[in-house]
Amino acid sequence: MQIDTPRPMFDTDELVINMGPQHPSTHGVLRLILKLDGERVVDCDPVIGYLHRGIEKLSENRDYTQIVLLTDRMDYVAAATNNLGYVQTVEKLYSVEVPRRARYIRTVLSELQRVASHLLWLGTHAADLGALTVLLFGLRERELVLDLFEEYCGARLTYNTMRIGGQPVDVPPGWDKKVLAFCDVQEQKLPEYEQLLTSNRIFMERTKDIGVINAADAIAVGLCGPPLRASGVYRDVRKDEPYAAYDEMEFDVPLGVRGDTYDRYLVRLEEFRQSLRIIRQAVQGLPEGPIMGKVPRLIKPPAGETYHAIEAPKGELGYFVVSDGKSVSPHRFRVRPPSFCNLQALPRLVRGHLVADVVALIGTIDIVLGEVDR
């Protein structure tokens, strides 16, 4: 047998592999088609839709009041902020005045939700990078938040805790003291996470200068929430377009400098402190008064359309609702999911990095597939 051209010892072909949809580090049913050059990622194509339940279509066939519980099922680790965004959009469309006490309760709930969501993010992100202790710590503290939610509205995951026009129930007696006690506990626990991660050499090696995106690119690709702020863009819907009681709260917006994974971690860690600060102010300053505005039983907003955004834990959560003025269900119900828009930046972030960094980058953008796919 004659061999005229010797076969190269190593193949230099690019390898296309599937990561997911069943992969523990993709945080759900996310499928990534990765094109690899050795261990380096040349290109990445996220394939989504495995959890598509047609919530937008379904909502267009439900009453305005029934949609609140469908919004729970989108970002199911941050159901309260989903509720908040939706009810505020309909309130805006319907020009309903929400009582001040209800707005304060909503502020407390959405900040508690931010703490719970960030805790889960912190735990899973750290576990992806090998720090399993932080996952246990995160879930341990998240349990306290879930207990508070359970006492307020009876549910632990899908709360369905807001109504168009106000809040369905008032805070139970003694709840405010428990919330303040939780704030103290959480404040004490934050140094524990920092001790485990912030100057942990392995964690820093895995996150510093990984997935760097500058401010202009971050705006252009539509990043929102903590990833956008980690790139140094001062953009927080709570500050820019205040809703609920955020205009009466004092808090700072943490910004990153380099826009890498480590900065995104630091920004979220600081957001814990700011959230606790807001919770304390809102609980201590909780005004007396009614919790429900004047809303008829059958909600039929006048014909018109509006877009309203809030700062969900994952970023700008927007609702675009069109009413035709005749029907009891919206003519068009559109969600602008923050995870979807952040996930879009993933290919840009992972190019040139190692496969192991893909795991870190999926974690850092904090996606929930229920929201990406709706």
Next chain:
Amino acid sequence: MSEGPKPAPENPDMPGSPKPGAEAAGQPAEQAAPASAAAPKAAAAAKPAAPKAPAPPPGPPDQAPPADLPVPAYVSAVQSGVAGAVEQVSYWVGDWAVIVPAARFAEICRFLRDQPGCQFDYLSDLTAVDWPTRDKRFDLVACLYSTALRHRVRVKARVAEGEAVPSVTGIWPAANWLEREVYDMFGVTFTGHPDLRRMLMPFDWQGHPQRKDYPLEGPGELLMENPQDWLKARQAAAEADIE
């Protein structure tokens, strides 16, 4: 129950369940009622079939701004900056919207991004609304935000069925997936989009689910109740090879 024009239900005791016509169950949106082509027929069919559902209004309510409200600088900048671009200015519950021709959608978006007084550098959302009985049935809606000047505006264009809109992916890369989703859900196509594939539905899905004439239950209900019809419909779809 705002399903729009739909074929007569076969099962009279379930008036609310939209049933695709037997010949079109496999791909309801494409075949069942392409409303722009069959609008008079479909509307006539819908009236006796669904007396409960009120006929959808022919178009969106674009309220004119009140006379005493000053028009913000970024709206007047488009009006004066791009000749004949703004068909209508709308204002409702605090939101400003400009309605522009579909063919000039990208051009006006670029103007809004680059003009010093506008600086809409952030594309919050891009979506569509279906008004099946209207002549140009889709509203393409872009919600823009300026991170520097902190103001919002909506840009709307009316798009006919089968009409391609210039893509805005060159202006905001964020539009890439949003336009794919609009294409997936409504069937609006974009020229100049780098990668116009389905976003959420499987790649071989037929029809566009977010259209008003697409049945809420999808083709599945017919499959459960009448497998023979479903098989026939699928056969017909394979032969027609639509999409």
